[in-house]
Amino acid sequence: MPPLIVVEQLSKWYGSRLAVDRVSLEVERGEVMGLLGPNGSGKTTILRILTGYLHPTEGTVRLADLDVVTRSLEARARVGYVPEDVPLYEWMRVREFLRFMARLRGLGGGAAGRAVEAAIERLGLGSVRDLLIAKLSRGYRQRVAIARRSWVIRRSWCSTSPPTASIPARSSRCVATSGPSRVPTPCWSPPTS
Numbered sequence: 001m002p003p004l005i006v007v008e009q010l011s012k013w014y015g016s017r018l019a020v021d022r023v024s025l026e027v028e029r030g031e032v033m034g035l036l037g038p039n040g041s042g043k044t045t046i047l048r049i050l051t052g053y054l055h056p057t058e059g060t061v062r063l064a065d066l067d068v069v070t071r072s073l074e075a076r077a078r079v080g081y082v083p084e085d086v087p088l089y090e091w092m093r094v095r096e097f098l099r100f101m102a103r104l105r106g107l108g109g110g111a112a113g114r115a116v117e118a119a120i121e122r123l124g125l126g127s128v129r130d131l132l133i134a135k136l137s138r139g140y141r142q143r144v145a146i147a148r149r150s151w152v153i154r155r156s157w158c159s160t161s162p163p164t165a166s167i168p169a170r171s172s173r174c175v176a177t178s179g180p181s182r183v184p185t186p187c188w189s190p191p192t193s
């Protein structure tokens with residue numbers, strides 16, 4: 001079985017400035033991968049290319065055997081990206097928001113409820129499930145965004161930037177060991193039908 005993420009000789013130029021210089025890597029199913037480096041070293045640029053939001057200047061990126069440039073829409077449909085500043089509907093309550101997101105992605109009735117409750121349990125959102133999102137701390141907001149992107153809408157891969165910056169260590173471990181079919185996140189896993 002081929003690796004789920006394959007990056008070959010990836011480079012990205014912004015005008016005359018080289019942001020990413022011939023990066024190659026592979027990530028197997030179930031692996032957790034992190035990008036470490038100082039500010040300005042290209043970590044966010046690589047994540048944006050991996051998630052299909054930015055095109056590389058040179059090189060190739062394949063996600064689940066889909067080229068992110070030539071099959072961009074298909075690849076993006078299988079990726080969840082949680083940015084540093086989490087966009088959420090602040091006037092909604094946590095459970096209400098997650099149910100809304102589940103319904104937008106085609107989960108109906110009981111399936112939506114089960115997916116939402118499982119996400120709430122995995123990410124330790126039980127004590128805030130009925131609070132307005134506007135009242136949540138940054139860490140809880142990040143957890144809600146991760147639940148929305150990885151479990152509720154059943155993405156194949158979930159990327160966070162920065163990964164778990166505002167989430168307490170105990171919950172970060174949950175993020176790293178839970179997900180669809182108990183596959184580590186951020187990672188790839190085949191979508192379940």
